[in-house]
Amino acid sequence: MKVPSVSFFLFLFLLSPLRETRADEMKNDRVYIVYMGAATSSEGSYRYDHAQILSSVLKRKENALVHSYRHGFSGFAAHLTEEEVRSIAQKPGVVSVFEDPVLQLHTTRSWDFLHYQTDLETDSKPGSDGDSQSSGQADTIIGILDTGIWPESESFSDKTMGPVPSRWRGTCMESNDVDSFKCNRKLIGARYYNDSDASSAVPHTARDMIGHGTHVASTAAGNSLPDVSYYGLASGTAKGGSPGSRIAMYRVCTFFGCRGSSILAAFDDAISDGVDVLSLSLGSSAVFELEFSTDPIAIGAYHAVAKGITVVCSAGNDGPSPRTVVNIAPWILTVGATTIDRDFESDVVLGGNKVIKGGGINFANIKKSPAYPLIYGSLAKSNSSKVDDARNCKPNSLGEDKIKGRIVLCDNDDGEYTQTEKLEEVKRLGGVGLILIDDEIRAVSSRYGAFPLTVITSKDASEILSYINSTTNPVATILATVSVEQYKPAPAVAYFSSRGPSYATKNLLKPDIAAPGVNILAAWIGNDTAEAPAGKEPPLFNLLSGTSMACPHVSGIAATVKSQNPSWSPSAVRSAIMTTATEKNNLKAPMTTHSGSVATPYDYGAGEVSPSGPLQPGLVYETETADYLQFLCNYGYDISKIKLISPTLPDGFTCPKSANADLISNMNYPSIAISKFNGNESKKVSRTVTNVGTDDETQYTVSVSAAAGVDVKVIPDTLKFTKNSKKLSYQVIFSSNGSSSVKGAVFGSITWTNGKHKVRSPFVVSSD
Amino acid sequence: MAEESQRTELPQEQPQQSTTIPQEQPHQSTIFLPGSVGHPSGVEVAPKTTWPEVVGMTVEEAERKIREDMPRVQFQVVPPNCFVTMDFNTRRVRLYVDSEGKVSRAPRIG
Numbered sequence: 116m117k118v119p120s121v122s123f124f125l126f127l128f129l130l131s132p133l134r135e136t137r138a139d140e141m142k143n144d145r146v147y148i149v150y151m152g153a154a155t156s157s158e159g160s161y162r163y164d165h166a167q168i169l170s171s172v173l174k175r176k177e178n179a180l181v182h183s184y185r186h187g188f189s190g191f192a193a194h195l196t197e198e199e200v201r202s203i204a205q206k207p208g209v210v211s212v213f214e215d216p217v218l219q220l221h222t223t224r225s226w227d228f229l230h231y232q233t234d235l236e237t238d239s240k241p242g243s244d245g246d247s248q249s250s251g252q253a254d255t256i257i258g259i260l261d262t263g264i265w266p267e268s269e270s271f272s273d274k275t276m277g278p279v280p281s282r283w284r285g286t287c288m289e290s291n292d293v294d295s296f297k298c299n300r301k302l303i304g305a306r307y308y309n310d311s312d313a314s315s316a317v318p319h320t321a322r323d324m325i326g327h328g329t330h331v332a333s334t335a336a337g338n339s340l341p342d343v344s345y346y347g348l349a350s351g352t353a354k355g356g357s358p359g360s361r362i363a364m365y366r367v368c369t370f371f372g373c374r375g376s377s378i379l380a381a382f383d384d385a386i387s388d389g390v391d392v393l394s395l396s397l398g399s400s401a402v403f404e405l406e407f408s409t410d411p412i413a414i415g416a417y418h419a420v421a422k423g424i425t426v427v428c429s430a431g432n433d434g435p436s437p438r439t440v441v442n443i444a445p446w447i448l449t450v451g452a453t454t455i456d457r458d459f460e461s462d463v464v465l466g467g468n469k470v471i472k473g474g475g476i477n478f479a480n481i482k483k484s485p486a487y488p489l490i491y492g493s494l495a496k497s498n499s500s501k502v503d504d505a506r507n508c509k510p511n512s513l514g515e516d517k518i519k520g521r522i523v524l525c526d527n528d529d530g531e532y533t534q535t536e537k538l539e540e541v542k543r544l545g546g547v548g549l550i551l552i553d554d555e556i557r558a559v560s561s562r563y564g565a566f567p568l569t570v571i572t573s574k575d576a577s578e579i580l581s582y583i584n585s586t587t588n589p590v591a592t593i594l595a596t597v598s599v600e601q602y603k604p605a606p607a608v609a610y611f612s613s614r615g616p617s618y619a620t621k622n623l624l625k626p627d628i629a630a631p632g633v634n635i636l637a638a639w640i641g642n643d644t645a646e647a648p649a650g651k652e653p654p655l656f657n658l659l660s661g662t663s664m665a666c667p668h669v670s671g672i673a674a675t676v677k678s679q680n681p682s683w684s685p686s687a688v689r690s691a692i693m694t695t696a697t698e699k700n701n702l703k704a705p706m707t708t709h710s711g712s713v714a715t716p717y718d719y720g721a722g723e724v725s726p727s728g729p730l731q732p733g734l735v736y737e738t739e740t741a742d743y744l745q746f747l748c749n750y751g752y753d754i755s756k757i758k759l760i761s762p763t764l765p766d767g768f769t770c771p772k773s774a775n776a777d778l779i780s781n782m783n784y785p786s787i788a789i790s791k792f793n794g795n796e797s798k799k800v801s802r803t804v805t806n807v808g809t810d811d812e813t814q815y816t817v818s819v820s821a822a823a824g825v826d827v828k829v830i831p832d833t834l835k836f837t838k839n840s841k842k843l844s845y846q847v848i849f850s851s852n853g854s855s856s857v858k859g860a861v862f863g864s865i866t867w868t869n870g871k872h873k874v875r876s877p878f879v880v881s882s883d
Numbered sequence: 884m885a886e887e888s889q890r891t892e893l894p895q896e897q898p899q900q901s902t903t904i905p906q907e908q909p910h911q912s913t914i915f916l917p918g919s920v921g922h923p924s925g926v927e928v929a930p931k932t933t934w935p936e937v938v939g940m941t942v943e944e945a946e947r948k949i950r951e952d953m954p955r956v957q958f959q960v961v962p963p964n965c966f967v968t969m970d971f972n973t974r975r976v977r978l979y980v981d982s983e984g985k986v987s988r989a990p991r992i993g
Contacts (some may be wrong), residue, residue, distance in 0.1 A: 142984035262968060327968045372965035397966045401981065402988050412966065429969040432993050533956060533992060535974055543959060561973050611971045 117521070126254075127422065168203055197603070203840055204599070205462075205470040207484070224457040224600060225631035225668065226354060226726065231456075232606070232697060233725040253681040254280045255674040255856030256303065256361045258424075260373070260381050260392035260397060261328030261842050262641040263321050263366035266302055266654070270327060270337035270355070270638035271362065273300035282628045285363050285388030301338070304363035306384055308377035315412015321366045326640045328364060330659050331396050333638035335667035336360040336674065343656045346648065348476065348598045349457060349636045353656060356726070359678070363390055373397050375411035382415025386422050391677050394670035395428045396663035401439040406616045408752065408759040413444040417760050420446040421740045425677065427670045429662035431613030432628040435708065437717065440614035443625045446743050447783060448673070448689045451613065451719055452632025452665040453606035454709075456701055458599045459560040459634060461569035463550055465489070465582050466590040473569030474557045476649055481567055487547045489591040490517060491583055492525045504529075508537045508549070519545035522591045524579060527553040534561060538568050548593040552576040555610045558709060559660045560596075560634050566650045567593035568634040604700045608718040610634050610709035612662055615717035616860070620750060621790035621881050622779035627689070628696055629719035632665030634658050669724055676729045680807075686728075686738035687807070693721035694727025694736075694874045698844040698864075715862050718866075721786060734804040735786040735814065735870025741765070748774040748781050787847060787865075787878035794824070794851030798880075803844040806836040808872060815867040815874070817845070822861035824853035825880050829865055849880055856883045935989040937978075944963055945986045956992075963987075 144281040172195065184732045195203070254277075254514055264271070278300065285304030290296040305321035323329045332712065337355035344350030352393035365381035367373045378397070385393055395412060399405050407413040428442035430451040442449050463471040464485045481487070495503030504512035508525035509532055523546050525537055532552060541549045548567035557570045571579070583589045609632055617625040639646070639657040649651045669692060676688050683691075698719070700706045706714045706723065716722075747757050748770030780789050780800045789798045806813065815834045828848040836843060847865065853858075860881040867874040884950050937945035949956065957975045961967055963982050971993050981987040 209934075325968075327970055330970075366966055367964075370959070372959070372961040372967050374962075375964045375966065378966065396969050399970055400988065432969050432971045533974060535956070555975060559971060559973065609971075659970050661968075663969035666969070674965075697886050 136174055158497060161293055164207065168206055172199065172203070186338055194600060198603070200601070205471070205472075207464065207468045224349065224351060225455050225635055226356065227351075228455040228457070228605065228631065229459050229668070229724065229726045232699075232701065233727050237875075248795055250253070252359070252603065252678045254361065255334075255357065255391045255678045256280070256283065256363055256389065257357065257360075257392045257670055257674050258304075258363045258365060258385040258388070259328065259332050259335065259394045259670075260365045260367045260378060260385075261323075261395075262325040262332050262368040263307065263323035263328045264302060264305065264332050264362070264364040265323050265329040265638070265640040266297055266299070266305075266640040267641055268333065268337075269340055270329075270333035270353070271302045272338060273298070273302075275338065276300040276359075276361070278363070279303050282389055282760045283361075285384075285390075288321060291318060294322070296320055296322050299606045301336075301362060302364065302386060303361045305366070306364075306381065307366040307692060308374070308380050317369045319661070321364055323366075323640050325368070325370065326643060326657060327396070327663065328366065328368070328657070329549045329640050330635075330637040330657060331394065331663060331667045332362050332364060332523055334635060334664060335394055335622075335671045336362050336639055339437075343636070345636055345654060345656055345658050345762075346475075346478070346651060348459065348596060349634070349658065351801075352596075353636055353638070355428035355637075356702060357669055357674035357678070360392075360674045363388060368397065375693070379411045379415050382411075382419055385421055386424065390424060390671050392674045393424055394625045395426070395442070395593075396427060396661070396666045398431050398441040401431055401433045401613060401618065403440070405748075407444055407747070408756050409620070410444075412442060413447070414760050416444060416447050417743065419741075420685045421761070423684060425673045425688045426671055429666040432611040432661055432663075434608075434612045434614050435610050435710075437614050438616060438618045440615050440617060440625045441613060443617045443619055443623070445623055445738070445746050446685070446786065448628065448669060448685075448692065449626040449720070450662060450666045450669045450724075451626040451629040452559050452609040452611070452660070453629045453706075453719065453723055454633040455631045455635075456602045458558075458598055458602035460599045461567070461596040462594045463569060463571065463579070464592050465579065466586065466588075467582075469582065471571060471575045471576075471579060473571040473593070474560055474633060475568055475570045476560045477563040477568055477593075478565050479548070479567035479593055480565065482592055483594060485590045485592045487581065487590060487592055488521045488665050489579075490523055491580065492520050493525060495521075495523065507532070508540060510536055510540045510801050511546055513540065513546045521546055522548040522550065522593060524550045524554050524576070524583075525552065527551050527556070534563075534568065534570075540562070541810070542566060544808055548591075550579070550591075550593065555709060558607070558633055559609065559611070560658065562648075569593050592881035598869060601701070604702050604704065604707060606631070606700055606706060606723050608706065608708045608714045609660070609662075611660075612665075612718070615720075616788075616879075616881065621879075621883075622776060622781055622788050623746075623782070623784065624716055624720065624786040624788040624877065624879050625808060626788070627720040628669060628693055628724050629722065630665040630724045632668075633660045635660065635664040637664075672724060672726055672729055675726070679730055683807075687735040687805070690735040690785040691729035691732035691807075692724060694734070694876060695725050695732055696722030696875070697725060698722040698877075716786070716879055717860065721875070721877050731808070731872060732874060733806075733808045733869065734867060734874045735807050736802060736876075737805055738783050742782050744768065745771075745774075746779060749776055749778045749782075751776065786876055788881070789849055789879070790881040790883065792825075792849065792857055792880050792882055794856050797848050797850035798839040799846055801844055801846045802876075803842055804834070804874070806841045806843075806865070807868070810869075810871075811837075811838040812836065813869045813871075815869045818866050818868070820864045820866070822857075822863035822878075822880060824852060824855040824857040825861060825863070826850045827863065827865070827878075836869065847878075849878075859883075933964055934976075934991075937986050938987050938989055941984055942980055942986065945990070949976065949990070 305355040307321040339354035343353045367377035427448045431441040433439035492508045493506035497514035500512035545831035817829045834843045864877045
């Protein structure tokens with residue numbers, strides 16, 4: 116066996132004992148596995164590149180090496196800093212760098228990322244509370260309005276479930292499709308609603324033909340399933356937010372969309388069936404600016420909430436423009452989408468082995484070394500086309516002679532052609548691969564099958580262009596996708612996530628909360644051959660993005676909160692989720708948007724949801740049905756319009772003469788929103804909190820994170836709860852601080868703390 | 884939208900590039916490389932109304948127009964009073980139609 120001197124040097128370190136590392140050191144310096152692919156043919160010897168990387172690591176820190184792999188495959192495990200991980204990941208020969216699974220919680224990934232984020236904030240033990248279904252917790256039933264469900268998925272097997280709760284009054288509707296649709300003790304109910312249009316050929320079944328409903332349901336409440344992946348990517352344990360919950364599916368959507376009439380009927384049924392939580396990854400486009408009184412989701416949700424059901428809805432995908440958030444009724448918990456720390460990386464390797472990280476999912480199988488000529492689209496135009504069209508690689512703008520056998524770098528700012536069209540065009544002309552420049556879609560990993568397509572940022576594109584300028588013969592290759600975790604920064608607000616302010620009123624902050632909604636792996640329908648890459652079986656788990664995916668994360672958490680606190684109202688559940696959210700990312704810095712700028716509550720509401728925080732919120736803001744009626748009065752509705760939403764009203768109910776839009780800010784909501792702030796007069800809002808902590812006797816003090824130009828006073832600044840005093844009120848007074856005037860919207864927060872619980876309410880003050 | 888950025892210039896050919904703003908507006912001559920859809924930090928852009936010219940067309944006309952340019956996009960025709968699932972699909976274009984079957988808003992990818 117050939118033993119180079121470097122190997123011998125390393126061999127000594129394998130024998131030295133692992134240094135004990137303290138928990139805080141572990142956070143900065145975790146164990147990573149560097150996977151380098153095949154081992155060499157000479158048994159036990161190191162690949163030269165493997166040895167090189169190892170020695171550079173060991174130079175920095177003697178006892179960094181944990182294990183070295185050189186028999187079946189090549190690689191090593193070592194304590195590495197994040198900087199080292201980044202640097203090593205770029206080296207040729209390194210296939211992937213990922214954290215040692217032994218030290219991690221389950222991957223795949225969003226739940227573990229959320230727990231990790233919470234633990235970072237609270238310094239609590241990893242893996243504590245939140246997802247176990249211990250005895251003594253109430254059964255919860257999550258109703259989902261969607262495209263249907265695939266009952267055979269392992270996500271919905273009932274092996275671990277006890278008998279169906281006797282209070283359940285739902286049903287499992289028979290289906291007329293070929294495969295019989297069966298419910299079980301996990302999927303305890305299913306209904307479908309057919310189009311009022313008799314000519315439509317929608318089958319009579321709750322069986323999902325699209326995939327969306329199955330994905331959403333498994334994210335909310337799917338069983339914990341180890342070893343799943345998307346064709347080897349993103350592998351780990353897939354589980355729902357509340358794996359102990361039951362699921363009831365209400366199929367209101369078909370290929371055309373989801374009819375309002377079906378949605379209303381489903382709400383009606385779900386209420387009488389007895390669900391605890393309703394999850395709707397549906398909505399209209401913000402362009403329509405639906406009125407509460409004519410919006411079936413707002414109407415249905417009002418009734419559900421009045422009956423004690425927590426209703427969670429997605430915020431919409433019309434971002435990043437402002438005023439795009441939908442499902443904005445105050446009785447709804449509105450969820451925006453963020454990324455997680457898993458990235459699907461497909462790297463570009465340039466001549467000289469410079470690596471540029473790109474994103475996207477491809478199963479490319481071209482040469483791993485930069486062997487292909489690289490050309491920028493604008494230099495590859497056909498005789499008759501315009502440079503600008505060729506720069507964007509538009510169909511029929513490129514010259515075959517310039518594309519064939521080459522890797523093509525394309526812009527994506529035309530707004531006319533999709534990635535798929537450009538991929539097809541480059542492929543048609545014999546191109547070997549495509550590097551697409553697009554900051555927005557870089558994070559949302561699209562699928563490109565076997566074709567080497569990767570998406571890079573404009574910043575990285577400049578580097579590639581410099582390289583192209585620097586040599587007469589630029590070359591490159593594109594590597595197949597690997598999933599990389601601990602990507603930083605994360606979370607970041609997804610570019611498509613709809614943003615506030617609400618088009619209805621600036622005196623209510625929407626969205627309420629954010630949750631993972633980019634590249635989420637969850638269950639899929641069983642027969643989707645269209646989704647399978649060439650030569651592969653249909654996927655049982657699929658990756659999807661959207662506020663659709665974010666919403667069931669929160670529904671699952673809501674169900675968990677409800678199972679521990681069965682008597683809590685929907686507003687208490689919502690409050691617990693909002694006041695325990697986090698605004699920081701995994702760099703311990705303020706969360707950013709997709710573009711890198713600091714995000715605001717218009718982007719993420721109270722912040723990224725914490726799976727465990729809501730279980731112990733300390734205090735909650737309760738909003739009663741009467742408060743929602745008052746909201747409608749203040750919004751400007753008269754009794755007849757209010758009756759469109761709630762046909763029955765309390766005896767003698769009228770809107771007070773004092774009703775006005777400003778008073779919307781006074782609704783007992785976990786966040787605060789003020790508008791028309793001109794600095795000349797102060798604005799005052801009041802809030803009431805209920806002590807739900809274990810200590811009856813406890814004292815909370817307030818701290819304010821102020822916004823520029825605004826003076827914020829909280830009166831009183833301490834709240835003393837006692838056994839007899841569970842609900843206390845305070846006022847917040849916003850006034851100009853004289854130094855600068857508010858233009859547009861400014862943000863801050865007020866936080867009540869008793870040393871054990873932190874209760875944070877974001878606020879927005881808008882000049883208009 | 885024009886974005887000015889200090890970037891490396893292209894070799895030889897093209898000393899100037901114009902931003903490609905979909906459809907209407909006149910091109911502005913700015914050095915603009917590489918293409919990015921005008922997102923200077925902190926500034927939000929208008930919704931990508933990628934095919935405003937199909938508003939008012941029937942579904943068949945709109946699909947034909949869009950398919951001329953891109954044969955493989957998946958369409959979803961959304962009738963009035965219909966809601967949609969909130970998955971973000973970069974291969975799909977939704978056509979919202981009114982009660983007469985005419986496209987009621989400019990379609991965009993997603």
